[in-house]
Amino acid sequence: MDFLGIINELTKKRVEAIKVNARAPGMLRAIERRNSEGYLALIAEYKRASPSGVIRLDLDPWTYFNAVGQYATGFSVLVEPIYFLGSPIFVKIALNYGKPVLYKDFVISREQIREAGELGASSVLLIKRLGGNALWDLVDYAMDLGLEPLIEVDDEDDALEIVNSNPNVMLGINSRDLGDLSVSLDRAISIIRAVRSKANVIIAESGVRGVNDAVRLAREGANAILVGTALMRNVELAKEFSGITIH
Numbered sequence: 001m002d003f004l005g006i007i008n009e010l011t012k013k014r015v016e017a018i019k020v021n022a023r024a025p026g027m028l029r030a031i032e033r034r035n036s037e038g039y040l041a042l043i044a045e046y047k048r049a050s051p052s053g054v055i056r057l058d059l060d061p062w063t064y065f066n067a068v069g070q071y072a073t074g075f076s077v078l079v080e081p082i083y084f085l086g087s088p089i090f091v092k093i094a095l096n097y098g099k100p101v102l103y104k105d106f107v108i109s110r111e112q113i114r115e116a117g118e119l120g121a122s123s124v125l126l127i128k129r130l131g132g133n134a135l136w137d138l139v140d141y142a143m144d145l146g147l148e149p150l151i152e153v154d155d156e157d158d159a160l161e162i163v164n165s166n167p168n169v170m171l172g173i174n175s176r177d178l179g180d181l182s183v184s185l186d187r188a189i190s191i192i193r194a195v196r197s198k199a200n201v202i203i204a205e206s207g208v209r210g211v212n213d214a215v216r217l218a219r220e221g222a223n224a225i226l227v228g229t230a231l232m233r234n235v236e237l238a239k240e241f242s243g244i245t246i247h
């Protein structure tokens with residue numbers, strides 16, 4: 001097929017996606033269900049680029065979600081357009097697979113949360129360090145709209161503050177420090193250890209390169225892993241991630 005043929009096919013699918021009017025099922029319940037079957041849950045992220053550079057542009061969202069969908073408990077979709085080359089249309093496309101969908105942006109305003117709800121996402125990422133004083137207002141607003149907040153931290157004090165004030169939310173522990181972008185699974189694990197007895201659902205985010213990393217996080221008490229780069233580079237990894245047991 002020549003380029004015009006290819007772009008015509010993709011555009012038809014994109015137009016179909018714009019018409020989708022669905023709400024994704026809940027992420028928290030889906031993770032709990034996967035755990036009750038004895039498995040670590042996998043949240044597969046569609047991530048074309050990051051501040052470190054382009055990850056992959058030749059993998060369209062349909063191909064990605066089709067390849068990993070069978071193994072993932074839910075999807076995370078980057079919406080931020082500048083550094084991550086994300087888009088709200090990717091959220092719409094993700095809805096076609098009947099799985100929970102996390103709207104992932106750098107949320108600083110109610111407008112973004114409203115967009116997540118209007119698109120049909122099940123959850124919205126709220127970053128503790130970014131939200132500052134407005135964090136709890138944004139959490140309440142998301143919940144009022146029927147969205148599940150995933151509160152992300154990269155630091156132990158923040159993690160403790162979240163679980164002590166609101167243990168029912170999903171807690172994302174990012175192994176990437178959002179200030180200097182350094183990644184440390186060891187740092188994430190020490191945060192997990194500090195909060196695991198109090199937290200409801202822990203999602204270990206970032207830096208999972210392969211099964212060994214995932215097994216370590218599962219052993220330490222993560223309920224789910226959220227993987228972007230490694231799955232974008234090799235969708236086959238989804239199958240391996242989906243077979244990791246907990247406890």
Ligand SMILES: O=P(O)(O)OC[C@@H](O)[C@@H](O)c1c[nH]c2ccccc12
Binds near residue numbers: 045106207
């Ligand atoms: O590509 P990785 O290392 O598997 O990371 C995925 C995800 O955790 C990462 O994209 C992420 C975590 N928190 C974020 C906040 C905003 C943007 C992106 C992120």
